[in-house]
Each structure stands twice: as structure tokens, then as C-alpha cells.
Amino acid sequence: MNRRTRPGQRAGRRNHPRVLVAGLGAAALIAAGAGFAYASVSGPPSSPAGGCLGLPACPGSHISPQKAAKFRRLEEAMAAARQHPAVKPAAYHVPAQQPAAARVSGVVDAHQSPFPSTEFTVSNSWQGPVAGRWIVAFAGTWAGLSDSSHTGTVALFDEPVNPNSAPYFNLIGVYHAPKGDLGLTVVSYRGGVLTLKTTTGAAVRFDVASHSFS
């Protein structure tokens, strides 16, 4: 299993910002007060390709009047926006942001992970620095194993220690607990070792650096 992103898998979607020009677009923005500097063109843009919210057609006639009204309002909003034709700016300055705060180590009581819940039901997670890497360890129950007696699982990911660095979130590995552990929950972390609780209440230890249970 490989959950690493594959930048550039499809040219045109990633990794080639076209007009992100710090500062250069500011004049156009300032001229508009706030927002873009619109200038008149000969007429309004044409309608979206296709019919309704970019769909080839609006949903069938059997949809509820309430849903139909929501589609219609979105369409009307776009139509109204198109009544003010504009020349798009050649460049745009993304407003400066406050740097993100440093990451905080600890147990997180959330149930999401990059895995679908059909595959991995997350009890909770722990995150923190380990040997110069920022580790996120999801604990829970893995589904679909041929031997269902050891579904307790830890899934390890790493990401930049500095939250202002270019983001990544890479899978290190998925580790199934010894037999008899049907599900795991992180209790604590100390000295490179996660202490986890099984569904029966027993304690299990997981060495984050060596990826091994004890």
C-alpha cells in the first residue's frame, strides 16, 4: 500500500502555478478598492458550458421543489455575477497570512484518518516529534483481515515538523497488533513508546521508532 502523493502524476493539476505573482497584482486590486479591477468588455460572458451548475442538465423533474429552488438560486447568482463582465487580472497577489502556530504533541480524540472507515475504524490518534520527524499515529480496528483475531492496528504517518513547510502526509506503515487485540486506543506516549488499550482493557505497547509491538 502506498499512500504517498505522486506530484505531477497528471500535468495540469499540480505544481505549476501560473499567475501567482506576489505584489505585482496589487495595483490592479487597489484600483478596484477591494477585489479585482474590472474593466468593460464588449458583452457578458456566455453561459456555462452545459446547463446547470456545470452539469449537462439540471436534475430530473422529479426532484423536490426545495432542491430545485436551491439549484435555481445558485444559477441565478452566477447569472447575476455574469452581468458584470470583467477583464481578469493578469496576476494575483495572495494576501499574506500569519504563520501557522507550532504543532502540539498529544492524544487527539478524533475518528478520521486518510483511510476509509470501511477499511480502518479509528479510535483516536497521537501526534508528536520522534527522531526529527512529526509522527501521527492512528489507532483503531482494521477491517477485512483474513485472520480477524488481530485487527487492532496502528497506522503511522509523518509530516513536516514545521507546519509552514510544504505539506505532505506520508504513510510510514500499517501495523497489526498481536493476536487477541481486536481494537486499539492510544492512552499515552512516553520515551518513544505508545501505550495503547485493547478492547478487553489490556495494555499493549508500540515502539514508534522500530514499529514493533511489545
Add this chain to the structure above:
Amino acid sequence: MISSSAAQAAAAKPETDWSYYMLDGSSSNAYTLGCNQGDFDADHNSNSMAYLDFGGQNSSGSGTLEINDNSVSNATIEAMAENFAIGYYICTGADTTTVLDMSIGTNNSYDDVSTAGGRTWAAVVHAVQDSTDGEDAAPQVYILGGSDIENFGQSDPGGTLDWTNGFNDADVSLYLDYGSADGCPESTHSNSPACNGGYTQYDYWYMGWGNPSAVADPQIYANGTQQEWTMISYYGYSYQGGNPIEFWAPQDEYDLNSSTYSSSTAWTDFWNELNTYSATADTPPFSNEIHDE
């Protein structure tokens, strides 16, 4: 009795659009991703649909916990979504006709899975619609809400149903349900047996289509998922006044997990399953794949 339609070749798959697990709070990165989608759509003269997943809402309603356990505020989410939209708008360049359905997404795995949480998320969506930058992109970007609605080991769908109703009550936009229907029946559509965690076919039908604000981009990751969603749609046809789901796209995760369906397989297998039955016959307008930011 389930009636089948005649076998036929699957419709051609549309271009597969990229959605994202957002991993930080960077508006610049969001701008770049939106720009790339705009470039692509202008080059291919195609419309697109993409969601930005910001993870679960926190208990205070002030922000979310992204999928990598990174916390972001609602203001940061709004800024990122605005810049994704602006990136799309600007980078379509001379093209003024293509459009993006941009969904600002959360999930139901964390806190604030409630009526109040749905209203809070609607307020985030509304803030992007109303912001100066969001309005600037309005000629080519529809701004929607969204949620990765899954069972997440829950024992009761009540909070999630409340969330969808809270979002709907705010009446600001549609929301995209890009979740899964774990453990739902694959060959029956009578609302029984239940799916995982006490969820039912009705619940998934309602949260993905029956709710007036809902549109669906289901996870079609492996064999069984296309059958689950087809039966949910069939349930809508049979028991909800002839209302099968008109799906927006099958979603795959091949880029993150190459052991799951590719976008082509997700499209073909989902289309074939939907069009096995006249009651659920459908050709989604989009194809979608989740990526890390």
C-alpha cells in the same frame, strides 16, 4: 422484485477532477491548486467539480481538525477556499464559460456533529460566497458545502442527520456528500438489514439526496461499494416517491491507495451497476479522485 435493464456499454468517463485533503492553512497552496484546475478546464473546455476536505469540526465551532491532525480556524478555511476559487477563475484566462463546482468540506467524525454544526458550516460557506474574493470568482465558481459522511464507528446516525438538516435550514447552498455507506446491503433495497452502526439505506439516501441541500459524490473504492450506493438509490426510487439519486460522480482514491479502484474502474463499475436497473439508470456528469494537498 428488481428489474434489470438491458446490458450496454458504459458511457465514456468524463475527465477525472482532483479533490484534496487539505493539510495546512496555506492560501497560496490553495490558490495554486485552484489555478491548476482552471488551467486544465480551460485547456479541455470542461467543467469540473472538486471538494476541499478540511477534516472534522471542533467542539467550539471555531474551526476544524484536518485529516493530519492539524488545526485550522474557520477564517483560515474561508481564506483557503476563496483563494482556490480565485485561482480557478484567474487561470481559466480568456475562457469565461467553464465552471467549477467547489465544495468546502468537513466530515462527521469529530465534534459538532449536530444541528448547530451544520449551521456553523453553512456560515463558513456563506462567508466564502459573500467575501469580496469569493464574489470576484462568482462568474465561474459555484460555492457549495460538503461533508465526508461515513459511519466512523458510530452507533447512531442521529447527529449526522441533524447536521445535514442544520446546513439545509441555513439555506445558503447545496452540500456535497462525498462519503461511504459502510456495510449497507448490496443486493436489496428495502431499508433492511441495517448498514454499519445502525445507519440505514434511508439515512444514506436522505443525507446524500433526500435532504433538499444534498448532492452525492460517493466513495467507489472497491467491489461492493458500487452495489451499496446503487441499492440506496433504488431504495429512493421504491420507497421515497420515485426519487433515485442523481449522482454527481463516483469518487476514487487511487492516488492515495493504488490497491483500490482506479478512476476508470470506479466509473465503469459504478455506471454498469447503476444502469443494471431501469430504476437507478444514471450517467454522472463528473469523475472525482481524492488527493493529498
